[in-house]
Amino acid sequence: MKQKLIYILLLFISIISYGQVNLSLESDKAEYNGKEIINLTIVLELNGGELEQQSGFQLPDLSKFTIIGSGSVTNSFIDPLTNTVITEKITRLALEPKKKGKVRIGSVLVTVSNKIYKTEPFDIVIKDIDKKSAAHAMAQNDVFLNMEIEDREVYQDQPTIAVLKVYSRNIDNLRKVKNIQLPQQGNINVHPVHFRKSEIDPSDMGGNMASQVIAVFMVFPNQAGYVEVPAVSASVSTLANKSKILSNKVKLNVKKLPEGSPESFKDAVGNFKVDIYCPTKEKNEVKKPMHVIVKVSGEGNITDMKLPGIEASQDYEFFNPQITSKVYPGKVGMKGEIFANYIVIPKKQGTISIRTEDFSFFDPERKEYVEVPAEQLSIHSFSHEQMLESRSTVEKVNEYTNNFLETVNTPVLKTTSFKVKEKNKFNWNVLFVNIAILLSLFIAYLLFRNWQKKRSLVSKTTSSESLGSVAETEEEIRTLLKTDIADNFNYLKNLKENKEYAKFFETVEELDSEVRNQYFQSSSKDFTLFLENYKGAHIAEEYRILSQKIQIEKYAPVKSEEGIDELFNTIVKLYSSIIK
Known part of the structure; x- marks a missing residue:
C-alpha cells in the first residue's frame, strides 16, 4: 500500500514539474x-525560482x-x-531570405x-525575390519598435513608466518613424509624458543596430x-x-490594494491634498448664486x-461643477491641481x-491608506434688505454711474471702460472723477x-491726382501691411x-497670416511656393517643417517648456529671415 502511495506521489510531482519550463519558437x-x-x-x-538556465539559446541552421x-x-x-517566481526571456531575430521556396526553420x-529543451521545427514559404528592390526593402522594413517597462510590479492605479525605442541598422530610417499611436485598453489608462x-545610439543591441527613444508615457x-x-x-x-x-x-x-480601505476611498493612489475656498470677497446674498471652488x-x-x-446640506443647494486642471507629468504620476468650480445658492440668512x-x-510609498479630514468653508449670507442698507451713499452713486456708463455709449468715447469699482470706504476722489467724466461727455x-x-x-471739392503705376501702388500697399515683427x-x-x-x-497663426498677407499669399501652400521662388528652396522647406511642428505642438496632450522654447526660437529665426 505504501509503495502505491509513493508511486502516485512521484507521478504527481512529475506532472507538476513538467509544466515549469515552456520554450517556443514562432x-x-x-x-x-x-x-x-x-x-x-x-x-x-x-515557473519557479529553483530553475536555472545553464546555456544560451542554440539557434538552428540559418x-x-x-x-x-x-x-x-x-x-x-x-x-x-x-507565490512562485516567473522568469520570461524573449529574443527576436530579423532575417532576410536568400532564396525562394519552402524553407524549414529548425529547433532551438x-x-x-x-x-x-527544444522547440518543434516548422516550414515557411518564400515567394519570388525581387533583387532590384532588395536594397529598398531593407531600408523600408529594417525598422523595429521595442517597448521597455522597467517596473513591472505595481499596485492597482499606480503608474509605471514605459519607454518606446526604435531600432534600425540604417540610421536614416529612424527619422521616417511617425504617427505614434499609444495603446488603448479598458484595463489601463495611458498618459503621454x-x-x-533622444540622441541616436549608434551601437545598440550588441552593436548591430542604431536606436533612438521616440516616446515616453505612463501606464496606470x-x-x-x-x-x-x-x-x-x-x-x-x-x-x-x-x-x-x-x-x-x-x-x-x-x-x-490592501484590504481595510476606508469608506471614503475612491481609487485615489498617490499623495493628495484638498482645499475649499471662495474666489471672491463680495458679500453673499440669500437665494443669489455664488462660486465655491474645491x-x-x-x-x-x-x-x-x-x-x-461638496457635502449636501439643507442650508444651501449646488449644481454640477465645471472642472479645470493644471496637470503635467511628475516623477511618480501625474502632478498638478484640479479645480471643481461649484455654483452654490444659500437658502438661509x-x-x-x-x-x-x-x-x-x-500612498504606495508608505503602503497604507491616508484619510484626509473634510475641509470647511464658513460664509455669511445677507438678506436683500440688509444688502441695500449696508450700502453707503457713495456706493449708491457709483452704482447709478455704472448703470449709466454701461447703457450709454457715444461715438466719441467708449464710456464702459470708465466703470467704477465698488469700494468699501468713502472716497471723494471717486465722486469728483465721476462728475468730471459726465461733464466731459x-x-x-x-x-x-x-x-x-x-x-x-x-x-x-475733389482734385485729380495721378494714381501711379501698379508697382508703386503694390509697394505702397505692402508698406501699409508691413508687420511689426519685433512686437x-x-x-x-x-x-x-x-x-x-x-x-x-x-498669436503664431495671426503672425503667419500677417506675413502671408504682406506678400499677397492667401494660403500656406501658396506661400511655400512663393518662398521657393523668391527666397530659395531652403527657406521654403524650413517654413513647411515649421508649420508641421506648430501643428504637432499645438495639439499635443501635454505641452513641454523645452518644446515650446525650441519652437519659439525657430519661429523667430525663420520669420526674421523671411521679413528681410
Missing part, C-alpha cells in the same frame, strides 16, 4: 515575399537567411496566486537545470492581476509608400480618480458652513454736434514665459 506569419523581413520570436518561460538584427529582453515577476535548444526624440493599470499592455503602433513613411510597424507587448503584475492637488492618478465633492466630502487615498457731445453742422455747410516676437515671448500656450498658438 514566426510572425507563414508566407513571405522577397520584400519582407522574417521576424522570429523565441520565448523561454521558467544559412539560408541573412541575420540583419536581434534583441533580447528578460522579465521577472511573482505570481500572487501561487536550451539547457535548464541539467535538462535540454513627451514625444521628444486599473485592475489587479496580470495586465498586458498592448503594442504601440507607428508608421514608417517613405516617398514610395507608408507601412505600419508594431512594438512588443508587455505583461504587468498588478498587485491588489481644489485637489498632489501627484498620482489625479486625472483618473473620482474627485471629492446667517452663517453657513460648506463642507467637502470625506476623502482618502492610498456732455461738452464732447456739444462739440461733436457743432462740428457736424459746420461740416454740412462746407462744399466738397510680435516680444508678445510671443511673454505668452511663452506665462505658459499661456493657447494664446501663444493663436
